Amino acid sequence: DGGITQSPKYLFRKEGQNVTLSCEQNLNHDAMYWYRQDPGQGLRLIYYSQIVNDFQKGDIAEGYSVSREKKESFPLTVTSAQKNPTAFYLCASSIRTSGGAHTQYFGPGTRLTVL
Amino acid sequence: QQQVKQSPQSLIVQKGGIPIINCAYENTAFDYFPWYQQFPGKGPALLIAIRPDVSEKKEGRFTISFNKSAKQFSLHIMDSQPGDSATYFCAASKWETSGSRLTFGEGTQLTVNP
Numbered sequence: 001d002g003g004i005t006q007s008p009k010y011l012f013r014k015e016g017q018n019v020t021l022s023c024e025q026n027l028n029h030d031a032m033y034w035y036r037q038d039p040g041q042g043l044r045l046i047y048y049s050q051i052v053n054d055f056q057k058g059d060i061a062e063g064y065s066v067s068r069e070k071k072e073s074f075p076l077t078v079t080s081a082q083k084n085p086t087a088f089y090l091c092a093s094s095i096r097t098s099g100g101a102h103t104q105y106f107g108p109g110t111r112l113t114v115l
Numbered sequence: 116q117q118q119v120k121q122s123p124q125s126l127i128v129q130k131g132g133i134p135i136i137n138c139a140y141e142n143t144a145f146d147y148f149p150w151y152q153q154f155p156g157k158g159p160a161l162l163i164a165i166r167p168d169v170s171e172k173k174e175g176r177f178t179i180s181f182n183k184s185a186k187q188f189s190l191h192i193m194d195s196q197p198g199d200s201a202t203y204f205c206a207a208s209k210w211e212t213s214g215s216r217l218t219f220g221e222g223t224q225l226t227v228n229p
Contacts, residue, residue, distance in 0.1 A: 004158075031215065042121075042204060042219035043159070058216070090158050094215055102147060102208065102215035106158035 003027065004107035006091050011112045013078070013085065021076045021110045023091030032074035033092040033104065036060060043090060049074055078112065086114045118142075119207050121220025128195055129228050136190045136223045138205035143186070145207040147215070150179065150190050153202045153222075162203070163190070195227045 004025045013019045023032065031050045035043040045058030049068040063082025068074055074093075078085045088111050094104040121138045128134045138148075146167055151159035165172045165179045165188065172179045176193040192199055205220040 006158075033217075040124075040222070042221045043217075044219075045216060048216065092158075096215070103149065103161055103164065104215070104217055105161065106151075109156070109158045111156075 004091060004093055004105060006089075006107040006110050008110060009108070011110055013112060013114050015114060016080045018077055018079050019112065021078070021089055021091075021112070023074045023076065023107060024072055025074075025091075025093045025107075026072060027093055027095070027105065028071075029093035029095040029105075030071070031094045031102075032068070033094070034058075034064070034066065034074070034076045035090045035092065037088040037090060037109075046076065046089075085112055087112060119205060119218050119220045121205050121223060123223060124221070125224045125226075127226045127228065130196060132195050132227070134192050134195055134199075134225055134227075136203055136205070136225070137187065138189065138207075138220050139185075139187045140207045140218075141186065142207070142209070142218075144209045145218075147208045148179070148181065148188050149206050149208075149217070150177075151204045151206065153204065159204060192225075195225075197227045197229050200225060200227050 007022045033048040034046040044060050047066040049055035065077045090109045091107040092104040096102045119140050149164035150162045152162045153159040163174045163177045178191040181188045202222045202224050204222050206217045208215045208217045
């Protein structure tokens with residue numbers, strides 16, 4: 001069963017704690033992405049990675065960190081430096097087709113709540 | 116400025132109506148324009164996408180119209196159904212050496228009444 005899995009589905013964090021969100025894909029996609037979604041807003045890019053051991057900051061990287069040690073995995077750590085982490089976090093992956101399209105496919109998301 | 120502006124914010128139509136959602140972009144380097152559909156608590160799912168060299172694309176009941184000179188594109192949903200009630204996002208991207216970054220509109224919450 002191919003796709004993108006994210007875990008956990010719901011996550012609760014106390015203030016001052018770091019938490020790590022998991023994202024795994026078995027689509028053999030090269031690129032992976034993390035987005036944050038707040039109520040009534042569009043998706044904002046946190047980090048993205050085109051290849052293993054390489055990643056770039058997106059528009060709202062402050063307070064977050066990532067790693068890309070394996071092609072299939074792209075975990076996101078929400079650090080205590082992120083002042084307003086309560087949000088819906090979405091992971092995506094993409095591959096560029098021979099026609100030039102670079103479609104992104106999304107996982108089911110993790111809802112993080114800070115207590 | 117890599118912005119995508121989407122309107123309206125919310126839209127209510129009757130079953131069988133044709134909701135139209137509009138997006139405008141600024142960066143002429145964008146070369147790919149997808150639309151995503153998102154149900155509550157779920158991740159967005161790709162609905163349909165278009166490249167700048169095409170003015171219109173249809174897939175089932177969904178049609179994208181693209182106006183390159185005006186830097187605008189829109190989604191039309193023919194014969195809308197209550198099951199189409201969801202949030203719709205337009206997006207735009209350009210291929211960069213470090214991957215493809217999607218810039219999203221703010222979303223349109225569509226309600227189709229029975």
